[in-house]
Amino acid sequence: MFEGMGYNEVIEHIRSQTFEEIMDRMLARLPADLDKREQGVMYNALAPAAVELAQSYIWLESSFDLVFADSALGEFLEKRALEAGIERQPATKAVWQGEFNIQVPVGSRFYAEPLYFVALANNQLQCEAAGEAGNANMKGRELQPLDTIPGLTQAEIGDRLYPGREEEDDPSLRQRYLVRVRREAVSGNKAHYKQWAEELDGVGRAKVFPLWAGEGTVKIVLTDAQMQPATTELLKQVKDYIDPVPGTGEGQAPIGATLTVESAVWSSIKIEADVTPVTGATMADCQREIAQEVEKLFRQIAFEENVVRLSQINNIIYNANTVLDYTNVRINGKPDSLELAEEQIPQLGEVVLHEQI
Structure with missing residues (x-):
């Protein structure tokens, strides 16, 4: 049926198979002496079949999107990626350092509202909830043991060692594929x-x-899953996976390669602008909305771009629902884009807004 047709021609043909087109062809096949008028007996008899056929063509068009990697979604994309040996990365659980006066038994459970934790080796605590829920600022929070632990008098949360991550989304899986x-x-x-590091x-x-x-040396600079500087534990995990014994090829790295793994470093950025709030909004509302969007932008461009563009900040303020008008936008005191060093990731220091007079 589609022999000799290109992809776009096939899709266009499928899209042309509407209810009306199908009905016209079906009615044309009937003898001329039969009543073919709309709402007639023959028309009403054929209409349900034409509806189902038209629906089938709609599903057929959708199936083309689902079988190609650049348009497949969900489980269909997973099946395509699996053909290349790539699986969707599952949601991971945040790990925190526990602060206890004793070594607590592995498997002990604790509660710090609203999260539950289970003890790992070395008094580390894994959040039982997978994903970013376990990344909330919990440092210093008191832990309530759910098990009887003799001698336990101190129990609180220390530093976060590994952030939790949500299940990998389709764009990320598609890119890896x-x-x-x-x-x-x-x-x-x-x-x-880069692939070896990011798959952990x-x-x-x-x-x-x-x-x-020099010859044979490689350096990897990392962010954690929250696009923040990586912890010492995470750096060691990556180093041990890729090159545990330098130059020997014991890990993923080839023989002769010596790997250094370092954390990205913050570049604190101050955003300033003169704004006029919309009616009913305050300067605090403007500051809050702009800060949220700037932080989202910084996460998107971390290690993807080396420049914080003034045009990007202008666009955020222009599209802010709380801002009526604005002028004099500055990044770190200058009306120019800011270039970052190779190992830097942007961090929002503050948003300072002045009300236009």
């Missing part, structure tokens, strides 16, 4: 090191610096 099938990450090249739980993005300290 395309990298694999296009063979962009092979034979220990730059993309391969707790890692957000990685930037690779080949030959950074």
Whole structure:
């Protein structure tokens, strides 16, 4: 049926198969002496079949989207990625350091509203809820033991060691699939090191610096899953996975490669502008909305772009629902874009707004 037709021609043909088109063809096949008028006996007899056929063509068009990686969604994308040996990364659980006066038994459970934790080795605590729920600021919170632990007099939450991450979304899975099938990450090249680092739980993005300290050296700079500087524990996890014994090829890295893993560093950024709030909004409302959108932008561009563009900040303020008018936008005191160092990620220091006179 589709022989000799290109993809776009096939799709256009499928889209043309409407109820009216199908009914016209069905009625044309009837003898001329039969009543073919709308609402006639023959028309009403054929209409249900035409509706079902038209619906089938709609489903057929959708099936084309589901079988190609650039348009597949959900489970269909997972099946396509699995053909290349790639699985969707599941949601992970945040791990915190517990502060106890004794070594608590592994498996002990604790509660700090609204989250439950289970003890791991070395008094570490894993949040029982997967995803970003366990990333809330819990440091210093008192823990209530759900089990009887003799001698326990101190129980509170310390530093967060590994952030939790939500289940991988479709765009991320699609991108990893395309990298694999296009063979962009092979034979220990730059993309391969990036892939190795980012496939570990707790890692957000990685930037690779080949030959950074001479022949055979590679440096990876990381963010955690929250696009924040990585902890010492996370850096060690990545190092042990890729290159546990430098140069020996014991991990993922090839023989002769010596890997250094470091954390990204913050670049604190101050945003200023003169604004006029819309009627009913306050300057605090404007500050809150702009700050939320700027933080979202910074997470998006972390290790993807080395520049915080003035146009991006202008666009955020322009689209803010609480802002009527604005002028004099500045980044760190200057009306210019801000270039970041290679190992820096942007952090919002503050948003300072002045009311236009």
